[in-house]
Amino acid sequence: QSALTQPVSVSGSPGQSITISCTGTAKDVGGYNYVSWYRHHPGKAPKLMIYDVSNRPSGVSNRFSGSKSGNTASLTISGLQAEDEGDYYCSSYTSFSTYVFGTGTKVTVL
């Protein structure tokens, strides 16, 4: 099971919007509406940001939104803030009843 493909890094200035892409196949991202996104600071517990493609857990800012088209999912962060920095990973349930993460994207606020 190959990792989903994400850009290595994305950056933006405070207040701007950025979008992180996540490309898989019809056996994972394209086949199910079970894409989720996590923010991770190394050594800390990852935090769930989006689940089921576009749902936000309680307590997550509405500046975070998710979408999907075909085999590619996207996470958009609007009104970028310094606290949004971190490593972001997409993930998907797969046709093998397993789970796969993306390669990870480092978000930097300039």
Next chain:
Amino acid sequence: EVQLEESGGGLVQPGGSLRVSCETSGFSFNDYAMSWVRQAPGKGLEWVSAISFSGGYTYYADSVKGRFTISRDNSKNTLYLQMNSLRAEDTAIYYCAKAGRGTTSVFYMDVWGEGTTVTVSS
């Protein structure tokens, strides 16, 4: 408050074995599937294994299949990962995570522990 706490990590020689545990509290453990995820030094997150709420179904990444065994004790609210035939590439922080929804499969993980470090080296 939902809490997950991993333990049991340490230094082990290549070819050796180790069992890591995840004690949970604050939710009905036997109602949720659970998962293990790891992060090797300088690498991204890698899903390792998952287990259904009853323990009747288990799932593994190809990289650990046949070497690792996931299990749970619902009477102790604890998740386990038995790791055998360990390799240098198994060196990582191991996180346990609770399924946000789902008793049989993990569709997403809504609560994570802080992790336990496993180092495989001679």
